[in-house]
Amino acid sequence: MANARSVLDALGEPTRRTIFERVAESPGSVGEIAAGLPITRSAVSQHLKVLKSAGLVTDQAVGTKRIYRVDPHTLQIMRAYFDAFWTRSLRAFQTAAEQSAEEPS
Numbered sequence: 001m002a003n004a005r006s007v008l009d010a011l012g013e014p015t016r017r018t019i020f021e022r023v024a025e026s027p028g029s030v031g032e033i034a035a036g037l038p039i040t041r042s043a044v045s046q047h048l049k050v051l052k053s054a055g056l057v058t059d060q061a062v063g064t065k066r067i068y069r070v071d072p073h074t075l076q077i078m079r080a081y082f083d084a085f086w087t088r089s090l091r092a093f094q095t096a097a098e099q100s101a102e103e104p105s
Helices: 004-011 014-025 030-034 041-053 072-102
Strands: 057-062 065-070
Touching (some): 004 014, 014 030, 014 065, 030 065, 041 057
Antiparallel strands (some): 057 065
């Protein structure tokens, strides 16, 4: 099961993030994902393995190829993580602003 920490760790590597963005744009095989990247297909496969382990992508056999696509459930987990983060941050900002407004000049 995916968690926010493993997802953020996986996306922390720039090439892996680029691969994830490509898969999010359009599902594809390793060869399709690797097209135009300055790394080998083998390296793309290794990055996809990490993304899959983090729960960010799934794969499905289609003939002799594996098609990778984004796992929407994990994106929901990440959205909830960031929503909670921003809610806490905005609440803290509001508290600080209200305290500042109450202080005499």
